[in-house]
Structures are given as C-alpha cells and as structure tokens.
Amino acid sequence: MDCKVVFAALETVCEDNISALCGPTDLPYGTVAERLITCMRQIQEHGRALEPVVTNFTTVYHHYDFDAQTPGNGYRTLVKVLQSCILHIIHKGRYIASNYNSAFFRADHNASEMEAYCIALSQLRALLYLAQRLMSDNNCGQLYSLQDEDLSHKFVQEYSSMHKACFYGRCLGFQFSPALRPFLQTVVISMVSYGETYGKQQSGLGIAALSLLTSGKYVMNPELRGAEFERITQNLDLQFWKSFWNLTESGLITGFNRIASNPVQVNFTLTVPPETLHLPLASDPTLSATVSPPLAHWGPGPVHMRLISYEIREGQDSEELLAFSRTDPPPISMSHLPWVQKQPRSPWLLIHFHGGGFVAQTSKSHENYLRSWSKELSVPVLSVDYSLSPEAPFPRALEECFYAYCWALKNCHLLGSTAERVCLAGDSAGGNLCITVSMKAMNSGIRVPDGIMAAYPATLLTTDASPSRLLTLIDPLLPLGVLAKCLNAYAGTDCQTVQPMVGNGSLSALGRDTALLLSDLTQGASNWIQSFLDPRRSSGSSPSSAQRRKLVNNTSTTKSGSHMDYPDNFEPLRSESLAFVHPTSCPIIRNPFVSPLLAPDQLLRGLPPVHLVASALDALLDDSVMFAKKLRDMGQPVTLAVVEDLPHGFLSLSQLSKETDIAVEICVARIREIFQENNTSPALRQRPKMERSHQSTSPLG
Structure with missing residues (x-):
C-alpha cells in the first residue's frame, strides 16, 4: 500500500476524532474522551514525524533485496510492520469516530485499545530511527554492522532499556497473519502462567494447577500479560526456556x-x-x-x-x-x-x-x-x-x-x-x-x-545489529534476550544457568497429569481470549490502566548518555527495569x-x-x-x-x-x-x- 495514502488516512482519522471529541457532547465519559484526544494528538505527531522517514526507506530499500524478483529485507519489514500498526489505528479510529455517541459504545475499552497502539507506534518510531542509523553507517546493500561494534553495543543497550510490554498485551501479534493471533495469544498466556509458577516449591500436578489457576488474569488483563511477558523475557534463565519449549515433548x-x-x-x-x-x-x-x-x-x-x-x-x-x-x-x-x-x-x-x-x-x-x-x-x-x-x-x-x-x-x-x-x-x-x-x-x-x-x-x-534483528524488540517468539541466551549457550559462554527449585524444570518432572492440565490450559486459553477480553471485566481505574496512561503521556526529553540520540526531541518509552543481555562476543x-x-x-x-x-x-x-x-x-x-x-x-x-x-x-x-x-x-x-x-x-x- 502506498505510504502516502496510509499517512493521509491516519491524519484524517486523527482530525476526525479530535474534532468529534472536542465538540459539544452529552457523553458521560468525559475523562475517557480526554484520554482519546490526548492519544490521537500523539498519534498525529508520530505520524507526521514518521512519514518522511518511511518515504526515504521506500525509495532505497530495494537496494538491500537479494534480487529484483525477491523483495525482502529488514528495512522493508520494518516499514510493513509500521504500516500494519497504522492500519490498526485507522480501523479503530474510524470505528470510534462513527460510534462514540452510541449507547453501546464501550468507551474505556476503545480508549485502552487506542492507547496501546499509540505506545506501540511510539516504540516503532524508535525502531525506524535505529534503522536509519544502520542504513547510514553501513555500505549500500549491507544489512549487518559486522565491523561497527559500537553500533551493535548501542542496539543491545536500547533493547535492554526500551519498553516492550505493549507488544505483548493488546497489540500482541498485530503484524502477523490474523489466523495466527489466537495461537500467539495462547502461547504468551501459557508462557507467563508457567513463568509465574516456575521455580516455586511445587512439583508435577502442583505446577500445572497453579498455571491453570493464574492464567485467567492474563486473559482478562492484557496490560498485566504484557508486563509479565517482558519480565520473563528479561529475567528468567535459560533453563526456564528449555523447560517451556520442551512442553512440546509431552505425550499428550x-x-x-x-x-x-x-x-x-x-x-x-x-x-x-x-x-x-x-x-x-x-x-x-x-x-x-x-x-x-x-x-x-x-x-x-x-x-x-x-x-x-x-x-x-x-x-x-x-x-x-x-x-x-x-x-x-x-x-x-x-x-x-x-x-x-x-x-x-x-x-x-x-x-x-x-x-x-x-x-x-x-x-x-x-x-x-x-x-x-x-x-x-x-x-x-x-x-x-x-x-x-x-x-x-x-x-x-x-x-x-x-x-x-x-x-x-x-x-x-x-x-x-x-x-x-x-x-x-x-x-x-x-x-x-x-x-x-x-x-x-x-x-x-x-x-x-x-x-x-x-x-x-x-x-x-x-548480536550484531541489522534491521530485521530490531524485530526482536516486538517478537513474542524470538526476543533478543532469549536469542542471546541460546547463542551464548551454544558458544559455551553462558555460565549463569541456575537450576530451578523443582529440579531441572523439564516436563519429565511434571508427569502425565501435569501435561494433561497444561494442555487444557493451552487449549482453553484460545477459547477464553475473545470472551474474557470484554472491557467491562477490566476496569479502566485499575493500576495497569493508570500506568498505561502514564506511558502515553510520557514525553520526557531527558536523555541518558548511554542511550541512542534520537532526532526531533523524541525519546522512546523505557522499561522500569533493565534487561540483561550478554553480548555474543567470544571468538x-x-x-x-x-x-x-x-x-x-x-x-x-x-x-x-x-x-x-x-x-x-x-x-x-x-x-x-x-x-x-x-x-x-x-x-x-x-x-x-x-x-x-x-x-x-x-x-x-x-x-x-x-x-x-x-x-x-x-x-x-x-x-x-x-x-x-x-x-x-x-x-x-x-x-x-x-x-x-x-x-x-x-x-x-
């Protein structure tokens, strides 16, 4: 799709929503209207800043393809992912502008959705700026900074500090095929539920039962799910990932x-x-x-x-x-x-x-x-x-x-x-x-x-930087922290593996009943997602919602010397805790x-x-x-x-x-x-x- 058409549609949607919500209204949700107006103005600002960046990419990214018959490289992908995010915003914005005065309009739900995509758009803006830096520092046609250790180090630093939870909550899987999104939601919910019980003094049936009981809150509260997934990908050791991935080995x-x-x-x-x-x-x-x-x-x-x-x-x-x-x-x-x-x-x-x-x-x-x-x-x-x-x-x-x-x-x-x-x-x-x-x-x-x-x-x-490697900031199946743990383990440099309290955490320790319950959890989560995401079940006054508004309103221009310098007084949102990513630097x-x-x-x-x-x-x-x-x-x-x-x-x-x-x-x-x-x-x-x-x-x- 022509990027000019996409950005023009985004501008129109933002103006339509701001005009409608700023005008005289008898709506009972004034605070929610203020949230939406603030959100749409920020989306508008992001769109105006990103349009020339995307235009520049579209004029040159074909130089990085394998050949003319095989269009595909990380720069193209970043533009495509950004457009997918914007198209979601346009679709939701048109719905809000057409239905905000309806008696059945779910104000808090729609405001939360738009805020989530506003945050995602902000972080994608940061990725596009990082990609610009890669393109300017590399030779034409080269996708990796194999000689620029400083740039690769900066990339790891940015991943470690940037806010990532937004991509694992309401926005989870927006860039992938729609048919795969329920599956990705199931995987993430299962992972965070398993992560919450991982390492506790439970065994077999106990771990599975706890996972099953705790999964419901991650279905109903997408923001909590995103924050917990970010915590898991940043903090849990390699044995957790081995244990979780090996669930596919269960007999059931x-x-x-x-x-x-x-x-x-x-x-x-x-x-x-x-x-x-x-x-x-x-x-x-x-x-x-x-x-x-x-x-x-x-x-x-x-x-x-x-x-x-x-x-x-x-x-x-x-x-x-x-x-x-x-x-x-x-x-x-x-x-x-x-x-x-x-x-x-x-x-x-x-x-x-x-x-x-x-x-x-x-x-x-x-x-x-x-x-x-x-x-x-x-x-x-x-x-x-x-x-x-x-x-x-x-x-x-x-x-x-x-x-x-x-x-x-x-x-x-x-x-x-x-x-x-x-x-x-x-x-x-x-x-x-x-x-x-x-x-x-x-x-x-x-x-x-x-x-x-x-x-x-x-x-x-x-961990050398490339445009497609920037996707590890938003990928639910291959985050950079997990990827680096695997690569370092293969190189023999990962010496920080800690055995969990339940032994090695493998499925063999869980037993057949555990596998059965975990499978029920995985299957059931897919069915729960649509029914439990009813916004009336998730109050906008919850702490996660307040934190979400704080993220949307965060326009701090204070920059740490250890972070990448971004243009236009822009600064991406940062996580409350840093991820530790051990660079793959051994010979x-x-x-x-x-x-x-x-x-x-x-x-x-x-x-x-x-x-x-x-x-x-x-x-x-x-x-x-x-x-x-x-x-x-x-x-x-x-x-x-x-x-x-x-x-x-x-x-x-x-x-x-x-x-x-x-x-x-x-x-x-x-x-x-x-x-x-x-x-x-x-x-x-x-x-x-x-x-x-x-x-x-x-x-x-």
Whole structure:
C-alpha cells in the first residue's frame, strides 16, 4: 500500500476524532474522551514525524533485496510492520469516530485499545530511527554492522532499556497473519502462567494447577500479560526456556500431533554406538576417509536418531537396523503385518536437523511435518537428535550431526534408501547445522549432500545489529534476550544457568497429569481470549490502566548518555527495569562453523545448491538474505524464497493457517527439486547466475 495514502488516512482519522471529541457532547465519559484526544494528538505527531522517514526507506530499500524478483529485507519489514500498526489505528479510529455517541459504545475499552497502539507506534518510531542509523553507517546493500561494534553495543543497550510490554498485551501479534493471533495469544498466556509458577516449591500436578489457576488474569488483563511477558523475557534463565519449549515433548501433545498428522508405518528411534567410520573420498572412491565419532567435551558417545517412513521399505525391518533400537518388542515386525507390502528402497534420503535454538526440542517436536514430508515426497526421513546446549555446547552438536550424516551414507540400505540423492533439511538452528555439516563434509573430502533446504536458518550467531534483528524488540517468539541466551549457550559462554527449585524444570518432572492440565490450559486459553477480553471485566481505574496512561503521556526529553540520540526531541518509552543481555562476543561465535555467514569463500565454495526459505517477519530474515547474497556473489547455486505474515518457526505451525501451509509447500517443493535434479555434475553447481532460480512469494512493498 502506498505510504502516502496510509499517512493521509491516519491524519484524517486523527482530525476526525479530535474534532468529534472536542465538540459539544452529552457523553458521560468525559475523562475517557480526554484520554482519546490526548492519544490521537500523539498519534498525529508520530505520524507526521514518521512519514518522511518511511518515504526515504521506500525509495532505497530495494537496494538491500537479494534480487529484483525477491523483495525482502529488514528495512522493508520494518516499514510493513509500521504500516500494519497504522492500519490498526485507522480501523479503530474510524470505528470510534462513527460510534462514540452510541449507547453501546464501550468507551474505556476503545480508549485502552487506542492507547496501546499509540505506545506501540511510539516504540516503532524508535525502531525506524535505529534503522536509519544502520542504513547510514553501513555500505549500500549491507544489512549487518559486522565491523561497527559500537553500533551493535548501542542496539543491545536500547533493547535492554526500551519498553516492550505493549507488544505483548493488546497489540500482541498485530503484524502477523490474523489466523495466527489466537495461537500467539495462547502461547504468551501459557508462557507467563508457567513463568509465574516456575521455580516455586511445587512439583508435577502442583505446577500445572497453579498455571491453570493464574492464567485467567492474563486473559482478562492484557496490560498485566504484557508486563509479565517482558519480565520473563528479561529475567528468567535459560533453563526456564528449555523447560517451556520442551512442553512440546509431552505425550499428550505429541499424541495429538500424531492423530492430526499423516500416519506412517515406520517411526522409531535409533541409538548408534560411537564407532569409527570409513567412507570413500569424493575425489577418489578407491581411497577412504576416516570419520571419528563425536568427541567434544566428554569423549565418544552414541548418536540418537529417528527414522520416519510413510511406507515400509526394504532394509527398514532388518535385524541389523532393529538392533539399533532399544524398543522391546521391536518397532517393526513384518510377521505381525502380513497385509503390508514392503516397498523397494527409495533412491532418495532426507536427513533432518531440528530447530530449537540449539538448546531445546528433539525430532519428536517436529514429527508433525516430517510425517507429511515422508508421505508427500515418498522418502525415508532420518531426523537427528543431537545433544543440546548449554550441557553440550559447540562443537558437540555439529560433530553428532556430521557423524549421523556419515553413518546414514554408509548404512543407507538399512534406512530404506539407495541414497542416490541425499538432501539435508532443517529449520533455524537445524538450518545452521545443514550448512555447517556440508562444510565439514567438504573439509573432510567425503561426498557432500546433493542439496540443502534451510528454513529461516541462523547464519550469524552474534548480536550484531541489522534491521530485521530490531524485530526482536516486538517478537513474542524470538526476543533478543532469549536469542542471546541460546547463542551464548551454544558458544559455551553462558555460565549463569541456575537450576530451578523443582529440579531441572523439564516436563519429565511434571508427569502425565501435569501435561494433561497444561494442555487444557493451552487449549482453553484460545477459547477464553475473545470472551474474557470484554472491557467491562477490566476496569479502566485499575493500576495497569493508570500506568498505561502514564506511558502515553510520557514525553520526557531527558536523555541518558548511554542511550541512542534520537532526532526531533523524541525519546522512546523505557522499561522500569533493565534487561540483561550478554553480548555474543567470544571468538567461538565468529568461528565459520558456528556463523557460516562469516566463513571465508574457500570454506563455502563447492557447497551443493542451497535453498533458503525465510519469513519477512522473522528477526533472522537478514541472515538468509545476506547468506544468499554471499553464495550468489561466489557463483554458488542458491535460491531464496521470502514468505509474508509468518513468525520464526512457521514449520512447526503447519495446518494452523493458509499462510503456514503455503510456506510449508514451498519447503517441500525445494526438497523435491533437489531430489529430482538429474544432472549431478560439478558443472551444475557452478552454473551461471542467470540460470539460477530466485523465488519470492507474497512480495512486500
């Protein structure tokens, strides 16, 4: 949408509301009218200041795209998010102007809504100013300030002090697809309820019961929910996040996923002992390379994997393979399934590395879409359960994933595949591991995979500033404080982890009844949201409402020397307490096998075709754009698809909305393209730029 049209509409709405509310009125809510007038005037001031800023961005942000056919970068996203906020304000403002004198007009509710979006607009204004600073300090086309440590430090400081609660209350998820907002509300409510009981001297049933009882107040009071979420993201340790994310491992939730997803005939875990492997050299198959088992930190240890196959294929029921499974009785026995026809080995093999910030989740968390992939692609899927940080920092996970890849090549006949074509696929942290495993394969001289599909991968594991990283200020799924904790844990620098009083806080300590109650909480919150957000249940005279008005009226021009200097006597709202974000500054973070975006060309030259699928609203968007540019400029085959309106982690949200289904279909199409490519010669991997495919769906702007 044309930004001039948006800002003109905003100006008109503000004038209409101010004129209507300032005129003669018999309305009984004079104080609320004053709140609305003050709010609309502040929105008007923000809009007038932001219009030239946005106009400047729209004239140049195409220079930061991957190519003309793939519009997408952090600058575009910030403009899009700002426009989404303004469109919400315009919609609400038109409603107020048309209905403020109605007997059924809910004055306090509408005033609270408008105040919340006014605060969000103020904070987004700060983000646009920060993005301006990034653009002026970086070379044209560069999205990261890799050399400007001072600017990255300022970015972390701003995140630590800026008010963020407004984005997790009434405004929660405004930038995402409308179909996903109830889900995001459910996640945030569940998280703050779980956070309130986390660490208390309760166990199992007690934690779940307390979470269930306390969740109602966060449904009815959005401001309290936002403040509590901000507290959690700023203060709670990494073990809390591991514990909460691992709730997806509960038997009830995974059981529901299995019912909702495609049934498969093969789905069991394998434990491969740490034995030295010998694989043929890619350059001379008559010679072999030795691959040692994972050794980092505690010496040789087994590697755990999960085999998923829609159909039973030759080798998958062999005694040799089933010996790696500790299930008793064996997970597959053809004698018990006489009606099932065994299929021949597939020429394809999909090896998967799951996401979870290097600190949480397993193949079980990602089973839903892996089952679908196995059916749609008719391919066996081997998903690796690598060891997690901070207990197993870099390079343990990389060693285990590389070993699993080598073991799969050597034992593909057991997995139901001939491995004529092998694809690595992963999301987020798993996307990083797909790239670094391939780099390690090249470095070891063994066969590299035939292609990589990496969804929203982390290619730069630092807190360096970029326009899309600014989204961590407003993202309910990937706040900067949490992201930094995960990255530092993987680097082995997070030594401040504190064990909660209930043990390690994992779901295993909660038990089946706890999982049941927490699942009830998650399911029930979605139904409560619409009914409990009735403004008559949340009095405007509550302390949270008073604090909200104080935030809206805060126009202080007193600036701390430690904060960024903003133009026009503007200062964003600040939090009452500071977040502690430990910058990712240790040398390990810049190791090319940790941050492949920083890898020298010689470590990346020879990679197989890399297919990146990113989301425009993901804080890691610029990771994908810059990595795609780096590979393209080297002459490496690469594609980039950018989808709209989805958060980080959209693969795990499949079937929740049309948008997530489309994004998942793009990922499947990329994998299929890898499998169906006939020419595997090195010349293919060096084909000219004009022959490569760069695709974007739902372009921005």
